[in-house]
Amino acid sequence: EVQLVESGGGLVKPGGSLRLSCAASGFTFSKAWMNWVRQAPGKGLEWVGRIKSKTEGGTTDYAAPVKGRLSISRDDSKNTLYLQMNSLKTEDTAVYYCNIDFDYWGQGTLVTVSS
Amino acid sequence: DIQMTQSPSSLSASVGDRVTITCRASQGIRNDLGWYQQKPGKAPKRLIYAASSLQSGVPSRFSGSGSGTEFTLTISSLQPEDFATYYCLQHNTYPLTFGGGTKVEIK
Numbered sequence: 772e773v774q775l776v777e778s779g780g781g782l783v784k785p786g787g788s789l790r791l792s793c794a795a796s797g798f799t800f801s802k803a804w805m806n807w808v809r810q811a812p813g814k815g816l817e818w819v820g821r822i823k824s825k826t827e828g829g830t831t832d833y834a835a836p837v838k839g840r841l842s843i844s845r846d847d848s849k850n851t852l853y854l855q856m857n858s859l860k861t862e863d864t865a866v867y868y869c870n871i872d873f874d875y876w877g878q879g880t881l882v883t884v885s886s
Numbered sequence: 887d888i889q890m891t892q893s894p895s896s897l898s899a900s901v902g903d904r905v906t907i908t909c910r911a912s913q914g915i916r917n918d919l920g921w922y923q924q925k926p927g928k929a930p931k932r933l934i935y936a937a938s939s940l941q942s943g944v945p946s947r948f949s950g951s952g953s954g955t956e957f958t959l960t961i962s963s964l965q966p967e968d969f970a971t972y973y974c975l976q977h978n979t980y981p982l983t984f985g986g987g988t989k990v991e992i993k
Binding site for chain 2: 806808815816817818821832833834835868870873874876877878879
């Protein structure tokens, strides 16, 4: 059974940093293209970024509002996806979801950026 | 960036109604579009991929059509469990972009 479990969310002050994790199981993680998608409270879905599999270059792409502040990485030996979040802004407050190419999704983790 | 204009933003319908939701892309995206259903407090669930292919396990009352810039999600006979918010997503060009969502409510 495919499972994606996000963790690492919480309350952080503006300008602070946080690292989210997405633990994967039930599929060949190393071959998967992985995404982060977020949803601000009461708002719609927003794509954050994507990382390709290492065999396809392992490259990343990001949405403009997060480029240069958020970065996606993966550890295939641990079947884990990461989202490093730096220079956080109040507008980054959202539930963050990881997913496998928009097919399987995790349950999400809430990040609140507030002083 | 490709803008995805989804309409309507909300609708009220009754059980058994036929419901149609539209997404328009600001430029051609072939059939690189999916439709997602989201219920409150839950992760999105894919219903349709490649614009018109039904995701495994999704009831056949859901269907998708379109190519290029205009796409449609149709629910042929609305069921109680279908009251939710629906989103389209284009994955043709980075940055990937979602439509603004359509909230389907009970009339």
